[in-house]
Amino acid sequence: MRNRKVLSFVRRSGRLDARLQRAWDRYADQYLLPIAEEEGSLTVPEHFALDAAYVRDHWGNDNPLIVEIGSGQGENVVAAAAAHPELNFLAVEVYDPGVAHTMLLAGKQELANLKIAQVNAPELLAAAAEGSLAEVWTFFPDPWPKMKHHKRRIVQPELAADVRKALADGGSWRIATDIEDYALHVHEIMDGRTDFTNAGSLTVSLPVEHVGKGNADMAAAMEHADFAESERFEGRILTNFEKKGLQANRVIHDFTYVTA
Known part of the structure; x- marks a missing residue:
């Protein structure tokens, strides 16, 4: 029996405007995978397996599969799917407006290599067969800035173990x-693992203590250490979300962890 995962999100009731509702009605059968345990649920059922047979049934081929955890409005995953018809893509998103907007973008381009899963991502990764994925992407996850909520950050040891199991040899997360503090969190979770190698070639200085909401301005005065990070991933387009971060003078931290 799979353990229920700690949720890295708060389920909000996102109303769809008329445009997104039309997109949902038109494209849901084409793009939205019937995974959830029951209608309105985000739970992955015990019997579900994301394996080669499932990919063949729903994508119609055996092409490598890339999963984006928390695909938001779908800008990035849709652009990637359009640029790489030789690959399969799975967008994992829980919020109705994001799912509908992803359908709208994909439907406009008539993409055949993209599907959407509206389920809890850690449960989906736990259900992925060994070596079934080429890459996993987690771009700009919810930072959960309060110290007491850091356990809700989606990058956790349990998820890392499930991602490693799901990735093929040589695959990348x-x-x-x-968020600087989330960057430190990623290093703490990932850099000491023996099943991944940090492929970063950039040296980045980060505070070695965590900060939370309300005291982030203390970070500059804390002791710092050097960490290895990656160049910006060429396959990630500049989304509106990332633009807002840059406009707020936040530094973008990129990581590439390759299966060891």
Whole structure:
């Protein structure tokens, strides 16, 4: 029996405007995978397996599969799917407006290599077969800035173990954040693992203590250490979300962890 995962999100009731509702009605059968345990649920059922047979049934081929955890409005995953028809893509998103907007973008381009899963991502990764994924992307996850909420950050040891199991040999987990404290969190979770190698070639200085909401301005005065991070991933387009971070003078931290 799979353990229920700590949720890295708060379920909000996102109303769809008329345009997004039309997109949902038109494209849901084409893009939205019927994974959830029941209608309105985000739970992955015990019997579900994301494996080669499932990919073949729903994508119609055996092409490598890339999963984006928390695909938001779908800008990045849709652009990637359009640029790489030789690859399969799975967008994992829990919020109705984001799912509908992803459908709208994909439907306009008539993409056949993209599907959407509206389920809890850690449960989906736990259900992925060994070696079934080429890459996993986690771009700008919810930072959960309060110290008491750091356990809700989606990058956790349990998820890392499930991602490693799901990735093929030589596969990559790509992560990006514009929150300095989340960057430190990623290093703490990932850099000491023996099943991943940090492929970064940039040296970045980060405080070695955590800060939370309300005391982030203390970070500059804390002791710092050097960490290895990656160049910006070429396959990640500049989304509106990332633009806002840059406009707020936040530094983008990119990570590439390759299976060892």
